[in-house]
Amino acid sequence: MTDIVSADWVADNAEGLRVVDVRDGWEYDAMAHLPGAVSIPFDSFRTGSGDSEGMLPARGEWADLLSENGIGADSEVVAYDDHHGVFAARFLVTAELLGHDPAKLHLLDGDFSSWQLEHPTSNEAPEVASTDYSVEPPASTPLVDADRVAAVGGDPDAVLVDTRDEDEYAEGHIPGAVLLDWRDLVDDETRGLLPREEALAVLESAGIVPEKRVVLYCNTARRISHTYVVLRHLGFTDVEFYEGSLTEWEAQDRPLESG
Secondary structure (H helix, E strand, C coil): CCEEECHHHHHHCHHHCEEEECCCHHHHHHCCECCCCEECCCHHHHCCCCCCCCCCCCHHHHHHHHHHCCCCCCCCEEEECCCCCHHHHHHHHHHHHCCCCHHHEEEECCCHHHHHHHCCCECCCCCCCCCCCCCCCCCCCCECCHHHHHHHHHCCCEEEEECCCHHHHHHCECCCCEECCHHHHECCCCCCECCHHHHHHHHHHCCCCCCCEEEEECCCCCHHHHHHHHHHHCCCCCEEECCCHHHHHHHCCCCCECC
């Protein structure tokens, strides 16, 4: 599964990793980056040709993007950003959904701001040899459609989770959803994941426990990417991912609750 790794782990294993910086290109150039990191800005994979905003990129575009950045199908990848990992998580979940081995995908615990407090940075872009990355989507994925999301309310063994903020939730959410702002699992001081027991307590307070099937959504699948990675890292085994999220739900004129 895609996991969360410490800055020390990344530093110790740097030679065997392809490090991906998903910040804007100007940040990569002007503000330094992790040594050896390649720049794959968030906007470069956020939307594929002909796809709706926020949906998975086209397979060919994804393959070309990874190939030109020296990432192969067997590469061990760690990604980071400077927003507590939420943009980097979207890169990693995209890779997982399009067939990269999740055991070889890692999210930096923290972000660039926390990294540079204790570890060196670089202003040099690495020279990488291009690869021939091929996309081979797995036979099964955590993706679910709107009909399965709508049925969650009738299942006592499942919980539908809205990972947006409180104001967005109050304005309108899918009926039956509980609120869990993705940032509630982040430690503002370390900029990384809360300690394990604290994170589990936050989840339990919202009715999100490992024994239940957990179905995640937000607006465009960015924020649920972070929550998905966190839940899998904490040992949740039955986690489903509504890629369409509210963008698709509202486009289909499905009902919302407010308050």
